[in-house]
Amino acid sequence: MKDMKVRSRTIAIGFACAGVMSIAFGTASFAAEPATYVAGLRRLTETEYRNSIADTFGSGIDVQGRFEPERRVGGLLASSSAILSITSSGFEGYSKMADNIAAQVVNEKNRGKLISCTPKSATAPDDKCAGEVLSHYGLMLFRRPLRDAEIKARMALAANLAKSSGNFYTGLRYALASLVSSPEFLFRVETAVANGKDSTLDNYSRAARLSYLFWDTTPDAELLGAAQSGALATPEGVSKQVDRLMASPRLENGMRAFFADYLELDTFGNITKDPTIYPKFMGSVVDSAKEETLRSAIDLTLKSNGDVRARPSSTARSPRSTACGSISSRTGCLMNSPKARGAAGC
Numbered sequence: 001m002k003d004m005k006v007r008s009r010t011i012a013i014g015f016a017c018a019g020v021m022s023i024a025f026g027t028a029s030f031a032a033e034p035a036t037y038v039a040g041l042r043r044l045t046e047t048e049y050r051n052s053i054a055d056t057f058g059s060g061i062d063v064q065g066r067f068e069p070e071r072r073v074g075g076l077l078a079s080s081s082a083i084l085s086i087t088s089s090g091f092e093g094y095s096k097m098a099d100n101i102a103a104q105v106v107n108e109k110n111r112g113k114l115i116s117c118t119p120k121s122a123t124a125p126d127d128k129c130a131g132e133v134l135s136h137y138g139l140m141l142f143r144r145p146l147r148d149a150e151i152k153a154r155m156a157l158a159a160n161l162a163k164s165s166g167n168f169y170t171g172l173r174y175a176l177a178s179l180v181s182s183p184e185f186l187f188r189v190e191t192a193v194a195n196g197k198d199s200t201l202d203n204y205s206r207a208a209r210l211s212y213l214f215w216d217t218t219p220d221a222e223l224l225g226a227a228q229s230g231a232l233a234t235p236e237g238v239s240k241q242v243d244r245l246m247a248s249p250r251l252e253n254g255m256r257a258f259f260a261d262y263l264e265l266d267t268f269g270n271i272t273k274d275p276t277i278y279p280k281f282m283g284s285v286v287d288s289a290k291e292e293t294l295r296s297a298i299d300l301t302l303k304s305n306g307d308v309r310a311r312p313s314s315t316a317r318s319p320r321s322t323a324c325g326s327i328s329s330r331t332g333c334l335m336n337s338p339k340a341r342g343a344a345g346c
Contacts, residue, residue, distance in 0.1 A: 039192035039201065042081040044185075045070060047257050051217035053101060053180075056140045057114060061104050065097035077261050086186065098180035105176060106169040119168040125159035130172055134158070137176060141185045143219055144204035144227075154178055188212065203227035206238065214245040216257040252298055259297040259308075265290045 044052065046067045053063050068090040073079040086094065105114050115133055119126035134154050138146035146154075154175040162171030179185060188208050192199040201209070207227040211219040219227070223241060231237030245251065260266065268290055273281040300306035 035194050036191050036202065037199075038189060039199070039205075040082060040188075040190040042188040042190070043068070043084050043086065044188065045078065045081060045257075048212060048216055049186075051215075051253065052141070052185075055217050055220070056137060057101065057105055058110075060110070061101055063097060064100060066093045068093075072264075075262075075264075077266070078258075081188075086183075091181075094186060095177070095181045098177040099173075101180055102173045102177035106173045111169065115172070122168050123166050124168060125162040125171060126168055127155055127159060129168075130158040130162075130175065131155050133172060134175055134179070138179055139224065140218060141179050142182070143188070143208045143224070150184075203230060203232040206232045207241075210238075210241060210245060212254075214242075214254045215248070215250045216254045217250075252302065255298055255302060256294050259294055260290070263293060263297070265293060 049067070050063050053061060068084070068086055070077045071080045071084065073083065104110060115129075116136060117129040117132050119129045131151065134151060135146060138151065138154075142150075157178060158171035158175035160171070161174050162168045165171065183189075188205075190205040190209070191202045192205075193202045204224070204227045207219040207223045211217060211223055222244070226232050226237060226241055232241065268286045271286060275281070297308050300308050
């Protein structure tokens with residue numbers, strides 16, 4: 001029992017130290033590039049985080065934990081992503097989520113399909129295999145290739161913990177967790193580069209901005225490839241990727257995220273009704289109202305080429321101006337005032 005406690009403490013200390021060293025080395029490496037600077041930081045929303053993890057590791061990975069609260073700026077939650085930070089307790093929560101995600105990735109159930117290589121020994125470090133896995137997932141999570149200092153720090157972490165624990169996958173787990181809990185993943189770091197006398201976003205920042213705008217998730221392999229090749233540095237290359245993103249069925253994910261934010265559908269959960277007057281009102285009605293609103297908005301904008309502003313009876317208007325009215329007469333009968341219910345023929 002005492003040996004287990006010592007080993008756990010060693011792992012925890014190694015994880016913390018390597019994480020700090022990784023951030024420090026990454027910052028130093030970045031500062032050594034005088035032609036670039038950080039133009040913006042945008043904290044991932046909960047849906048962006050969940051979608052990014054699903055697209056990186058697969059939909060079978062559960063994301064469990066508490067997210068930092070969001071705040072509306074100018075009527076949109078997304079607008080606050082550029083000004084919100086993460087509290088110390090919030091970072092602790094993200095660290096726990098990261099460890100849980102990494103543990104699922106390397107467990108016996110998933111490692112066969114999520115770990116692209118097999119170590120020489122499951123009880124000893126393997127820098128080649130660890131480096132391959134960390135480089136692959138680092139690109140997807142950081143939305144750019146890892147810098148030398150970043151990959152070296154995490155390979156050292158994986159090797160040290162694999163040696164102390166006697167398990168290659170334990171070392172890899174904590175190295176992966178350090179990627180998922182890193183500010184480089186939790187925030188979209190937008191980097192600017194010199195463009196004559198002006199500055200412009202670099203290709204990887206452009207790829208991330210396009211992907212989160214249209215798909216509400218991290219860039220896919222083709223978009224990252226366009227960034228690496230320099231195609232996104234040209235108007236033609238950007239236009240080609242925009243056409244591809246908009247032609248994909250995944251565009252609906254981005255549109256749902258936009259309308260859910262724009263129409264303030266998250267506020268529906270705050271609705272309360274007197275059960276004596278509204279005996280049929282329950283949580284499922286709120287969920288149905290959200291889904292009906294989103295489906296109507298998506299149908300109008302992506303399928304029918306309509307205009308959500310031309311639907312005066314729909315909740316495709318902000319709840320602030322509709323008094324939480326419903327998109328359908330059925331739901332409206334449950335959610336509107338008694339007077340409105342009578343006018344609607346309920």
